[in-house]
Amino acid sequence: MSFISVVTPTFNEEDNIKDLCLKVENIFTKLxxxxxxxxxxxxxxxxxxxxxxxxxxxxxxxxxxxxxxNYGQLASPVHAIKQSSGxxxxxxxxxxxxxxxxxxxxxxxxxxxxxxxxxxxxxxKENNLIDILKKFYYWFLxxxxxxxxxxxxxxxxIIDKSIVDIIxxxxxxxxxxxxxxxxxxxxxxxxxxxxxxxxxxxxSNNLFSLTDIGILGIIKQSKVPLRFMxxxxxxxxIFSFACAIIFLLLKLFLWTEFEMGKAPLLIGLFAISGxxxxxxxxLGEYINIILLHVRNLPLxxxxxxxxx
Numbered sequence: 001m002s003f004i005s006v007v008t009p010t011f012n013e014e015d016n017i018k019d020l021c022l023k024v025e026n027i028f029t030k031l032x033x034x035x036x037x038x039x040x041x042x043x044x045x046x047x048x049x050x051x052x053x054x055x056x057x058x059x060x061x062x063x064x065x066x067x068x069x070n071y072g073q074l075a076s077p078v079h080a081i082k083q084s085s086g087x088x089x090x091x092x093x094x095x096x097x098x099x100x101x102x103x104x105x106x107x108x109x110x111x112x113x114x115x116x117x118x119x120x121x122x123x124x125k126e127n128n129l130i131d132i133l134k135k136f137y138y139w140f141l142x143x144x145x146x147x148x149x150x151x152x153x154x155x156x157x158i159i160d161k162s163i164v165d166i167i168x169x170x171x172x173x174x175x176x177x178x179x180x181x182x183x184x185x186x187x188x189x190x191x192x193x194x195x196x197x198x199x200x201x202x203x204s205n206n207l208f209s210l211t212d213i214g215i216l217g218i219i220k221q222s223k224v225p226l227r228f229m230x231x232x233x234x235x236x237x238i239f240s241f242a243c244a245i246i247f248l249l250l251k252l253f254l255w256t257e258f259e260m261g262k263a264p265l266l267i268g269l270f271a272i273s274g275x276x277x278x279x280x281x282x283l284g285e286y287i288n289i290i291l292l293h294v295r296n297l298p299l300x301x302x303x304x305x306x307x308x
Contacts, residue, residue, distance in 0.1 A: 004028070004035045004107065005086030009077040011042040011070060013094040014051055015200035021055050021062055023100045024092075028061075031104060040065040040080035042072070043303070056307050063308055068301040074213065077155070078175040079300040082168045083308070090158045091177075095198045098156045105191055106158040115186035118150055118157035118178065124195040137214055144224040147182040150190055154178065157191065173292040173299060179221045219285045226286070229279045236272060 006024055010017060021037060028035045039062065041049045052064045065080060081089050088110050092098045098119055109117040124131045138151040155177035159167075166184055181188060218225065 002033055002088070002107075002111075003086045004033055005081075005084035005089045006035060006037045006103075007040065007077055007080040007084060007089055007091050008037065008094050009040050009042065009073060009080065010044060010048050010052075010094045011073075012044045012046045012048060012202075014044070014046040014048045016094045016096060017048055017051055018055065020094050020096065020100065021052075021059065024103070025059055025061070027100060027103050031107070033107070035061055036084070036086060037062045038065065038080045038084060039063065040076050040300075041067065042070040042076050043067050053306065060307065064304075064306040065300075066303045066305070068303045071300050074175055074177070074216070075173070075299050078167070078172075078177060081159070081164060082299075084164060087161050088158050089161075089164050091156050093156060095200075097195050097198055099193060099196065102191060102193060109189055109191060110158050110160060114158075114189040115160040115163055116157065116181055117189040117191055118153040118155065118181075120150060120190040120192050121152045121195045122192045137217075141217055141221060144218070145179070145182075145221040146223065147179070147221065149179060149182050149221065150188050153190065155181070160186075171296070173295070173297060174216060174220070174289060175299070176217055176220045179217060182221075215285060219282075219289060225282045229282060232275060233279070236275065240272075 008017075008020065017039065021039075024035075024037055037059075039052050041052070041064065043066065049064065049066050052062065056062050056064060065083065067076060071079075077091055081091065088107070090103060090106055092100065092103070102119065106117055106119075135152060138149075138153075142149045142151055159181070163181070163184060163186060167180065170180070172180070
């Protein structure tokens, strides 16, 4: 008989976590499948972990990991996946924007032989502007990525144990799960759904955190920014050299009184300076990733764990 691990990362989800655990329990009871539900809490500032501790007293399938601090929404779920013991792992968020009702469909997809099935948003009841920006980002990242990435997916879905075992042996301090799954090579199936609004509470995501994840995805999955810097630098150098030669010829042979003025020089200086700042920033992002790997810090440091 199959044994399924469900992983739910949380941060300040006291309004949702009890309902989610009950919903997951009811689904697996109907399916008659044994499961474990690993809640990994990013050191919430509310009563999330206390509520889970009360749930564990009644439901021994629920397990809890409390992180020492907030390690972000990328490291925490991957750490929990590494602690799982199921034949497959389902990653699902606590805010009900990944509908638990899709769990039977995910399990069926896995039973049909799909090693990885990710939830793919067709429509969303999120803020329209944010949804449009996300869709554009997913499209852009898929175009520049070195591997084929699924669009409008976040990593939520089901992963077979054979892939989980590989992930357990990967020491990546800043794991970008959907990119990592694509790099490991299995054909990724998608389960399309319409994303509902967050049920209760307030999302911890903001423009800064979304931008941070977006930049990380580009840096981790593509060498295009590096190529862009190299080619742009070459083109700017050629253009600057050509302008200098043309200006010198005009000055020496055609217009002895030729005076270009300061405006074009200032415009050129600001343009080149802007490119330099952009390139230094991109280089800094790549160097930061290298530094994190060199330091070899643990993905997550746990404060406590229960029911393992």
